[in-house]
Each structure stands twice: as C-alpha cells, then as structure tokens.
Amino acid sequence: MREQFLVEVTDTTAEDMVAAGMDHRTALLELNGWLTAWIETEYHRRIHTETGQAPLDRWDAGWARLGRTAAMPTSEDLTEAFLWSEYRMVTKTATVSLHGNTFEVDAALVGRKVELVFSPFDMETVEVRYRNVSHGKALPHNITRHVHPKARPETPEPAVMPATGIDYLELTERTHHQQLRADRRIGYDALFGDRQGHGEGESGDEVAEQLSITDIAGQSGASA
Numbered sequence: 001m002r003e004q005f006l007v008e009v010t011d012t013t014a015e016d017m018v019a020a021g022m023d024h025r026t027a028l029l030e031l032n033g034w035l036t037a038w039i040e041t042e043y044h045r046r047i048h049t050e051t052g053q054a055p056l057d058r059w060d061a062g063w064a065r066l067g068r069t070a071a072m073p074t075s076e077d078l079t080e081a082f083l084w085s086e087y088r089m090v091t092k093t094a095t096v097s098l099h100g101n102t103f104e105v106d107a108a109l110v111g112r113k114v115e116l117v118f119s120p121f122d123m124e125t126v127e128v129r130y131r132n133v134s135h136g137k138a139l140p141h142n143i144t145r146h147v148h149p150k151a152r153p154e155t156p157e158p159a160v161m162p163a164t165g166i167d168y169l170e171l172t173e174r175t176h177h178q179q180l181r182a183d184r185r186i187g188y189d190a191l192f193g194d195r196q197g198h199g200e201g202e203s204g205d206e207v208a209e210q211l212s213i214t215d216i217a218g219q220s221g222a223s224a
C-alpha cells in the first residue's frame with residue numbers, strides 16, 4: 001500500500017482544502033473512493049509474491065474450504081500464529097541450549113531432537129514439543145538472553161517513494177467504476193458517485209442500485 005497507493009496521495013492541510021473549496025467530508029469521500037478503487041481493481045487481482053495467489057483468489061479458496069462459514073480464531077490460535085520455533089538435540093543431562101540460554105527438559109527426551117516454541121520477545125518461556133506433542137514448559141536453568149537476536153520490535157520508516165507524476169488514482173477509480181457498471185456489482189463508489197462528476201458516465205446516470213452521498217445526507221437530515 002505504501003509503495004503503490006500512499007505514494008500517489010498528496011499531503012493536504014486544512015488550509016489547502018479551504019483554498020480548493022473542499023470540505024472535510026468531500027475530502028474523506030474522495031480518499032475512500034480512491035482506496036476502494038485501488039483495492040478492488042489492483043490489489044485484489046495482483047499475484048502476491050509470498051502466497052503465489054491474488055488476494056481475492058486466496059480469499060475465495062479459503063472461504064470455500066471452510067464451507068463458506070466464518071471461522072473466528074481463538075486467542076490461543078492468534079498467540080500460536082506469532083510464536084517462533086527452533087529444533088535442538090537434548091543432551092545426556094536432559095538440557096537444551098537456545099541462544100545462550102540453558103533449559104532443563106523431560107529426561108525421557110534425552111537424545112531426541114525436540115522443537116522449542118517461544119515468543120521472540122520472551123526467551124525465558126519455552127515450550128518443548130516432540131513429534132507435535134507438547135511436553136510442557138522447559139525449566140530455565142541459565143538465562144542470559146531475554147529477546148531473540150533477530151527480533152526487531154520497531155520497523156524503521158522506509159524511504160519516501162517519489163511520485164510518478166501520473167494521476168494513477170484517478171485512472172484506477174475510473175477503471176473500477178467501469179468494472180462496477182460491467183458486472184453491476186454494488187460498490188463503495190456509490191458514496192462519492194455524484195461529487196464533481198466523478199462516478200458518472202457521459203449521461204450522468206449513477207450505477208444501478210447505488211445510493212449517492214447526497215441521498216444519504218438527505219435521509220440523515222430527515223431522520224434527525
């Protein structure tokens with residue numbers, strides 16, 4: 001997002017918006033419109049380098065695999081997802097060493113290669129697993145390191161990407177709106193369809209079944 005979307009968004013102050021005759025609501029709608037268009041037109045359809053799938057295809061595959069039913073992870077599942085692990089051979093004295101720290105483990109594991117599971121920011125607490133079966137917590141014997149050497153709690157700010165000079169977001173928004181007209185899906189561009197001619201075709205008509213922000217504002221005022 002930072003390199004493909006945010007780089008195209010110009011920093012704007014309140015004074016800039018006043019000079020352009022734009023209020024905060026219109027500016028937010030415009031930003032949301034650009035973001036929605038970029039996500040649905042570019043991000044969802046581009047192959048991800050790590051997964052080898054487009055995000056939308058990966059979502060559809062996972063959704064189908066779960067029987068099209070939402071599956072909420074438990075707190076334990078979330079914790080497990082962020083744990084690290086390394087393998088070590090248990091010594092004759094039933095100990096293992098992990099980055100300078102020494103732990104005592106179950107004597108039944110002597111001579112076996114076990115998996116040590118831990119948080120990279122808490123090297124004192126280590127779970128021992130053998131063949132995917134937990135053997136409880138290792139007993140700290142000598143602790144000299146509390147954080148994994150490769151753990152990085154803070155990510156440095158990346159270099160600012162130069163703007164391309166092309167109105168990429170405007171082009172993406174137009175493409176997105178054309179896709180909505182083609183497959184007649186309901187999209188968020190309805191929220192900004194009537195601003196300054198954006199989201200309208202040559203005839204000025206709106207996408208079928210979509211509600212303009214003017215209609216929404218009118219309804220809100222009436223209900224108030």
